[in-house]
Amino acid sequence: MSTDTSTSNVSGTESMTVREAIREAMREELARDEDVFLMGEDVGLFGGVFDVSDGLLADFSEDRIRDTPISEAGFLGAGVGAAATGSRPIVEIMFSDFLGVSMEQTMNQMAKMRYMFGGKTEMPITIRTTEGGGMGAASQHSGTVHTWFAHFPGLIAVAPGTPAAAKGLLKSAIRSNDPVFFFENKMIYEQTGEVPTDPDFTLPIGEASVERTGEDVTVIATQRLVGESLDAAEELSDQVSVEVIDLRSLYPLDTETIVASLEKTGRVVVADESPLSYGVHAEVVTRLVENGFYSLDAPPERVGVPDTHIPFSPSLEQEVLPDAADVTAAIERLA
Amino acid sequence: MVTIDIETDDGQREILRRMMLIRAFDNEAGDRFADGEIPGFVHLYIGEEAVGVGACSALEPDDYITSTHRGHGHCIAKGLETDKMMAELYGKREGYCNGKGGSMHIADVDAGMLGANGIVGAGPPLATGAALSAAQKGEDRVALAFFGDGAVAQGQVHEAINLASTWGLPAIFLVENNKFGEGTPVEKQHNLENLSETAEAYDIPGFTVNGMDVTAVYEAVEAARERAVNGDGPTFIEADTYRYRGHFEGDHQPYRDDDDIEAWQRRCPIDAFANRLVDAGVLTEDEVDELRAAAEAEIEDAAAFAENATDPDPSEAYEDMYDVSVPELSTYAGGSLRADGGSTTDQ
Numbered sequence: 001m002s003t004d005t006s007t008s009n010v011s012g013t014e015s016m017t018v019r020e021a022i023r024e025a026m027r028e029e030l031a032r033d034e035d036v037f038l039m040g041e042d043v044g045l046f047g048g049v050f051d052v053s054d055g056l057l058a059d060f061s062e063d064r065i066r067d068t069p070i071s072e073a074g075f076l077g078a079g080v081g082a083a084a085t086g087s088r089p090i091v092e093i094m095f096s097d098f099l100g101v102s103m104e105q106t107m108n109q110m111a112k113m114r115y116m117f118g119g120k121t122e123m124p125i126t127i128r129t130t131e132g133g134g135m136g137a138a139s140q141h142s143g144t145v146h147t148w149f150a151h152f153p154g155l156i157a158v159a160p161g162t163p164a165a166a167k168g169l170l171k172s173a174i175r176s177n178d179p180v181f182f183f184e185n186k187m188i189y190e191q192t193g194e195v196p197t198d199p200d201f202t203l204p205i206g207e208a209s210v211e212r213t214g215e216d217v218t219v220i221a222t223q224r225l226v227g228e229s230l231d232a233a234e235e236l237s238d239q240v241s242v243e244v245i246d247l248r249s250l251y252p253l254d255t256e257t258i259v260a261s262l263e264k265t266g267r268v269v270v271a272d273e274s275p276l277s278y279g280v281h282a283e284v285v286t287r288l289v290e291n292g293f294y295s296l297d298a299p300p301e302r303v304g305v306p307d308t309h310i311p312f313s314p315s316l317e318q319e320v321l322p323d324a325a326d327v328t329a330a331i332e333r334l335a
Numbered sequence: 336m337v338t339i340d341i342e343t344d345d346g347q348r349e350i351l352r353r354m355m356l357i358r359a360f361d362n363e364a365g366d367r368f369a370d371g372e373i374p375g376f377v378h379l380y381i382g383e384e385a386v387g388v389g390a391c392s393a394l395e396p397d398d399y400i401t402s403t404h405r406g407h408g409h410c411i412a413k414g415l416e417t418d419k420m421m422a423e424l425y426g427k428r429e430g431y432c433n434g435k436g437g438s439m440h441i442a443d444v445d446a447g448m449l450g451a452n453g454i455v456g457a458g459p460p461l462a463t464g465a466a467l468s469a470a471q472k473g474e475d476r477v478a479l480a481f482f483g484d485g486a487v488a489q490g491q492v493h494e495a496i497n498l499a500s501t502w503g504l505p506a507i508f509l510v511e512n513n514k515f516g517e518g519t520p521v522e523k524q525h526n527l528e529n530l531s532e533t534a535e536a537y538d539i540p541g542f543t544v545n546g547m548d549v550t551a552v553y554e555a556v557e558a559a560r561e562r563a564v565n566g567d568g569p570t571f572i573e574a575d576t577y578r579y580r581g582h583f584e585g586d587h588q589p590y591r592d593d594d595d596i597e598a599w600q601r602r603c604p605i606d607a608f609a610n611r612l613v614d615a616g617v618l619t620e621d622e623v624d625e626l627r628a629a630a631e632a633e634i635e636d637a638a639a640f641a642e643n644a645t646d647p648d649p650s651e652a653y654e655d656m657y658d659v660s661v662p663e664l665s666t667y668a669g670g671s672l673r674a675d676g677g678s679t680t681d682q
Binding site: 035037063064068069071073074075076077078079080081082083084085086087089104105108109113114115116117118119120121122153154156176177178205206251252253255290 | 452
């Protein structure tokens with residue numbers, strides 16, 4: 001019996017938070033491959049400003065859980081150099097708003113080296129960063145900037161909405177030979193869900209996930225808005241049958257899954273915390289129009305930040321941040 | 336083992352030959368660019384040959400370098416092949432980057448050459464990362480960043496030096512002070528008498544050497560390399576040199592006088608080293624001429640190779656973006672959604 005239990009644990013699941021899922025993904029990959037290391041501001045001794053890497057320093061060396069100076073251009077650039085020479089760095093940028101400081105090494109080195117060199121180098125680097133408003137952190141610590149990276153050729157961009165997606169995608173990112181930006185919404189670190197415990201569990205980058213099936217309206221959501229959309233779908237379940245998709249991967253984008261859903265429901269809401277103009281919403285809608293125009297029964301709805309920065313005062317912040325009520329309103333307009 | 340042992344006669348001849356090869360390559364590249372055969376633009380290393388050759392010769396073959404937009408000399412000094420370099424300048428498939436990089440992005444990662452670089456100051460963080468990687472793996476390897484005087488004003492250069500110093504990494508920061516950051520004289524860009532004073536802020540050794548003397552550069556880098564592999568951290572070297580040609584070919588150079596150029600040309604690093612070898616009896620005058628003629632002949636062959644090389648097929652524009660297959664690239668190849676809907680609706 002004990003053997004059976006152990007076997008079922010290996011292939012089973014465990015309830016954990018997004019924070020724990022990310023931490024376990026890193027722990028497993030650090031143990032699996034000695035070329036993997038983590039560096040960033042306060043990732044070691046401090047355990048990460050959101051406690052995501054808490055405990056890793058005790059399990060691995062200072063060499064592999066490496067605290068850096070506050071020097072994003074320098075250490076992200078060093079990550080690029082290390083990745084080009086056989087290491088597999090995970091670089092944490094504490095808040096995505098700080099990515100601007102390191103943008104040169106991202107756009108002109110990390111994203112372009114493989115292509116400029118005729119495919120003769122790999123770039124196995126993972127950039128983890130936190131996005132999103134909701135904790136009164138004001139404009140310079142609350143942004144959602146993943147569209148920039150999904151837009152920029154040469155980069156992969158993923159933004160999970162559940163603990164399982166967080167673990168599976170991060171492990172794939174670390175194993176990938178391409179540069180992957182992994183966007184964590186800071187408001188869902190405490191969100192729990194079932195996560196496979198098999199250390200070989202990964203999720204393919206480039207695939208969306210249907211989190212709830214429905215017949216009338218499709219909500220294509222990312223990050224925190226996956227959970228908010230599931231709440232909205234549940235609340236409306238007496239009136240309308242809502243399908244909810246966690247987009248998971250911003251680039252590459254799983255056109256097939258979203259078009260298949262559109263063909264079923266004919267109505268789509270796109271919910272993402274980016275500013276609305278030129279955002280993920282725009283690209284998702286474009287894919288739907290290109291590939292499923294004649295299945296559209298109504299103009300698609302976009303739910304996002306209305307082209308402002310994230311203000312400090314809670315009443316202002318709640319005004320601009322999309323939530324379940326905004327998704328619900330969008331569904332009701334369509335249904 | 337150093338790449339080229341300057342203590343031996345053979346080593347000295349090879350060092351001279353490599354400097355001549357750089358001179359011949361860049362003269363040819365300048366001519367071919369002027370003829371309209373090379374697209375884009377080129378930045379020539381003429382006058383600075385002693386820096387690249389002195390430094391790379393003192394490194395070991397497995398060591399890493401990062402380079403600049405003026406990278407031809409670093410490539411040849413690191414041992415890259417001139418025919419594949421010239422083919423790259425021509426944008427040909429046989430080039431180091433299959434024609435995707437051009438003059439400013441020649442790279443040969445397997446040879447430790449982590450790329451010429453079109454962004455001023457972008458190389459030092461990469462070198463710090465290569466040094467970190469080597470240190471973590473316990474390899475007996477160093478990373479040397481070449482960068483210009485202009486790059487010393489860039490924040491990321493200072494961040495890279497700070498990281499390498501704080502972490503004691505096996506890195507060497509070598510600034511080629513060729514007196515101009517693009518079109519602006521060095522004294523209008525920095526308030527330092529010697530750029531090597533930068534090292535003081537990071538508590539690492541820093542000194543200025545005569546960049547027109549290949550032996551001086553070699554000895555400085557050899558000592559820096561020894562410090563690096565002994566775990567004593569990085570070194571900052573300023574090579575005092577001069578760019579004989581414009582920032583780019585076609586630069587009308589309003590920022591200097593011909594007299595200044597001629598004064599520095601009288602200090603030609605190739606002539607100076609050749610004369611020294613003749614005086615020491617390592618080479619005769621005739622042998623120097625033969626070496627130069629052979630270098631020029633090699634470059635003519637390289638140019639002929641490039642001329643006769645193959646243009647990439649337009650479809651190659653969609654290759655080499657990612658290790659994995661990304662559906663978007665096949666879907667949008669050609670500039671818009673394919674009539675058949677691309678791969679996204681292939682089922």
